[in-house]
Amino acid sequence: MDKPVAMAPARPLDHPAINPRRIGVLIANLGTPEGTDYWSMRRYLKEFLSDRRVIETPRLLWWFILNGIILTTRPGRKGKDYETIWNKALNESPLKTVTRSQAEKLQETLTALDDRIVVEWGMRYGHPSMKAALTSLQEKGCDRILLVPLYPQYAAATTATACDKAFEALMQMRWQPTLRVAPPYYDDPVYIDAVVTGLRQSIAALDFEPEVILASFHGIPKEYLMKGDPYHCQCVKTWRLMREAMGLTPDQFMMSFQSRFGRAEWLQPYTDATVKALAERGVKRLAVVMPGFSVDCLETLEEIAGENGEIFHHHGGEKFAAIPCLNDSPEGMRVISHLAIRELQGWISPAAG
Ligand SMILES: C=CC1=C(C)c2cc3[nH]c(cc4nc(cc5[nH]c(cc1n2)c(C)c5CCC(=O)O)C(CCC(=O)O)=C4C)c(C)c3C=C
Ligand SMILES: [Fe+2]
Numbered sequence: 001m002d003k004p005v006a007m008a009p010a011r012p013l014d015h016p017a018i019n020p021r022r023i024g025v026l027i028a029n030l031g032t033p034e035g036t037d038y039w040s041m042r043r044y045l046k047e048f049l050s051d052r053r054v055i056e057t058p059r060l061l062w063w064f065i066l067n068g069i070i071l072t073t074r075p076g077r078k079g080k081d082y083e084t085i086w087n088k089a090l091n092e093s094p095l096k097t098v099t100r101s102q103a104e105k106l107q108e109t110l111t112a113l114d115d116r117i118v119v120e121w122g123m124r125y126g127h128p129s130m131k132a133a134l135t136s137l138q139e140k141g142c143d144r145i146l147l148v149p150l151y152p153q154y155a156a157a158t159t160a161t162a163c164d165k166a167f168e169a170l171m172q173m174r175w176q177p178t179l180r181v182a183p184p185y186y187d188d189p190v191y192i193d194a195v196v197t198g199l200r201q202s203i204a205a206l207d208f209e210p211e212v213i214l215a216s217f218h219g220i221p222k223e224y225l226m227k228g229d230p231y232h233c234q235c236v237k238t239w240r241l242m243r244e245a246m247g248l249t250p251d252q253f254m255m256s257f258q259s260r261f262g263r264a265e266w267l268q269p270y271t272d273a274t275v276k277a278l279a280e281r282g283v284k285r286l287a288v289v290m291p292g293f294s295v296d297c298l299e300t301l302e303e304i305a306g307e308n309g310e311i312f313h314h315h316g317g318e319k320f321a322a323i324p325c326l327n328d329s330p331e332g333m334r335v336i337s338h339l340a341i342r343e344l345q346g347w348i349s350p351a352a353g
């Protein structure tokens with residue numbers, strides 16, 4: 001009789017633990033300072049404005065401008081602006097509070113479809129970092145990860161740099177998860193319907209009917225458009241689709257670019273100049289919607305609701321409204337869930353979604 005063959009154990013006794021296979025979803029946004037004090041602001045601005053995707057000025061020249069002028073004056077000034085919007089209950093900026101809530105709500109929706117899905121949120125600058133979020137997903141056993149940059153319109157300065165940071169984190173991993181990236185959604189019918197529905201609901205709740213609605217998008221330097229960045233064209237398409245859905249003319253539903261930084265020319269028309277010109281032209285009731293921001297932040301709450309509201313009133317305007325972003329509202333979550341479920345196809349059961 002043959003001797004039984006000794007079977008090698010399936011796994012050596014000191015084999016590292018094997019986690020169950022899960023699927024990760026990482027929602028990513030820009031990032032925000034940890035505090036409003038000088039050093040927190042300086043740390044945030046230094047990381048942000050040292051990014052070559054954001055500032056393309058030659059390195060040596062920019063080093064002197066950044067360290068010599070910007071990082072000495074801007075942290076104090078902008079820290080005061082952040083104080084006006086700060087979430088004092090949680091001691092954090094609204095961008096963080098809302099992004100966390102978006103992740104929690106998305107987790108609930110996706111768990112109902114497939115309990116293997118784990119949702120995390122990460123910031124391109126500051127905390128929680130993209131690396132921390134990706135590592136956490138990996139530690140939870142995710143070998144497939146969907147990255148959803150929460151920018152409806154693609155810009156190298158926002159979407160591409162978030163992807164760079166994610167892939168940079170993957171560079172250090174022995175067992176890299178498979179990474180998928182959700183595309184920009186500037187013309188997605190679900191997104192357009194959500195921003196238009198949100199706009200209609202906000203207008204219905206106002207104590208006035210706007211004569212003009214202005215869609216204000218964050219700007220980028222005009223040079224970036226000339227070099228081939230599609231951001232401008234994607235913003236224009238979002239604006240056109242929203243205008244058509246609202247049934248308004250280009251005079252009733254206008255478009256502009258805000259948040260200019262530095263002395264170079266940025267995409268035009270500028271929001272502050274447009275708001276001023278409208279007030280001077282005799283427009284008394286104005287609403288500003290900011291469809292390029294998935295979350296209310298300094299640029300929507302302080303710059304538009306605060307500064308531009310003042311500009312409008314100062315030049316003769318009477319009623320001004322800054323329309324809230326989609327945030328974690330049912331409409332906002334409808335967009336994020338739609339993107340995630342669509343892009344997860346093939347990883348989750350076809351019936352899901
Ligand atoms: C929505 C898309 C955004 C694009 C495009 C964008 C381009 C861009 N931004 C800067 C410089 C700054 N932006 C700042 C704040 C900020 N920017 C966005 C979004 C886009 N930026 C958001 C959501 C925020 C707010 C973050 C928050 O904490 O609430 C700031 C910091 C504030 C300040 O100092 O003014 C800077 C600086 C450039 C140069 C740029 C394109 C090249
Ligand atoms: Fe910005």
Ligand SMILES: [Fe+2]
Pocket residue numbers: 232233234236
């Ligand atoms: Fe364009």
